[in-house]
Structures are given as C-alpha cells and as structure tokens.
Amino acid sequence: MYRVILFTTVVLMTILDVTEAIKCYRCTVTSSPRENRTEQLCAKFSESDEFTVDCPYSTMCMKKIFRLQLENGTNVETVNRNCADQKKTDQVFKQGTWQNEITIEEPYAEGCMNQTSDTVYCYCRGSMCNTAPKDSPSYHTDAMAVIFVFNAMKYLRSID
Template structure:
C-alpha cells in the first residue's frame, strides 16, 4: 500500500498535477504513537500553515459544525475541518488476478446541509463541502467555543443518566 501511495504521489508530481489543499484540525489525535498530530487539534486552530494538508484522494474540503445544548442554556460547540472522505478502495479481478484499486468517489454536493434525523437529536450537526484550495476556512459564529471532547463527555453522561431511569 505504501508503494502505491508513493507511486500516486510521484505520478502527480511528474504530471504537474497537484492535489487539493484543505485545512485539517482534529478533535483528538488518532491512536498510535507514530502519528503525531497533537499540534493539529481543533482547539489550537489558527489558520496557519501548520493546519494545511494535501488531499490526494479528495476533490473537496469539508467543515463540520456541531453543538449540543445542555442544561441551563449552556451550549457546547465544535468545529472539525478536513479533506472530504472520497477515497474508495476495493479489489478488482482482471485476467485471473485480484489487484487493489483506489478511486475518488463524488459523494457530496457543494454547500452546507444538516442531516435530517428522525426523533430526538442530542447533537446538531452541519456539514459544508467546497471545491477550492483552503475553502474550509469560514469561521463559525458560535460564542464560547469549547473543545469537542466536552460534547462527547456530556453526550455520554446524558446517555448514562437516561439509562438509570
């Protein structure tokens, strides 16, 4: 797989085609010590070059805004920025052999939308997709930005309290 990614990157460089660049900030670092992204946490997001990533398997940038209203009118807000997830990997059978294939799937429309959930919603989410370099910069108009870990803790706490009833 690493050879395949190196080949794709090399082919993009030699053909002069560059991949889309987006801002990326993570809610929490991915597991594993080999992947040091603690400097790219959303709580530290400042529009600097430290948050710019190449998106070789995406044609769009993504921004996800979400909030959770808790008791006494308190709202916990979060924003996540990244490349849109468009990479589709599969096995192709051709001439008696299986080989790994990767393609970019156009799964999103440009603009913002909120999923239509039926029933009670705990976390309100809005997804925004755009097609130009670093287009996922728009600032959220929420006051009192709080790290999304607060949302996760409160959400799980509410589920636990409801399970006791």
C-alpha cells in the first residue's frame, strides 16, 4: 500500500511540475553565430509553432521593443520576444559537495515599462501572451480614450 501511495505521489508531482511551465514566442532581430540554436527572426514572426518555446524557468513572457532613429531621419522599431529572464542559479554546499540550486525569481510586474527612452520591456503571464505585434492597438489606447471622451462631451453639449 505504501508503494502505491508513493508511486501516485511521484506521478502527480511530475505531472504538476510539467504543467507549470509556460510557452512563449521567441524571435530576435538577428541570429547569433556563437550559439548552436537556430533563431527565428521577428521580421518573419507568425503565431506558429516554429516561434514557440517552452519556458521551464519562467512564469512570464517578455517582449522588448527598441526604437532607433537613423542618420537619415528614418525611425526604425525592432522587437525581440522570449521567456522572461527569471532563473537564478546559486552554488550551495550540500552533503559534502557543491551543487547548483535553481530558483525562479519574480522580479517583474505585468505590463510595459520604459527601460530607456528608446527601449520598452513588456512582461505578461500566460502561455504565448507576448504575441502582440509592435503596431498593436494597445499602444494607442490612451489616444482612443481621449478621442472618445471628447466626442462624448461634444455630443452631450449638442443635446442641450
């Protein structure tokens, strides 16, 4: 009986551990020749499996938007997508040997924040939540709200 309970506990722990990992979209502006993995370019981004990665050490997805003004005055905007960087590895001395101890930190709040005047980092919870394109309507929400309020006030004044 003890073996059945132990086996069931191990199976449930394994299943629960697997379900905690989220999936995020991953793409970059350029591929790195130093790493041995094929990077998908964000210029060709689509919501397909080829851009999806498992994030076993993250509870959030990340999207980085970088704006750059070229010498000719042209504005360029690039996007990177990935798992949020939350993995922390410490060396601990246990049972006479040094071992890696991995923890997942929660340093980010959901939403977008300006890191610099040119760079915006957006963090979100949930699988594949970092999909919104750089020209997503969410960037224009404040402007739309102002226009709505202006038109509503104009309409209300015309009723009197």
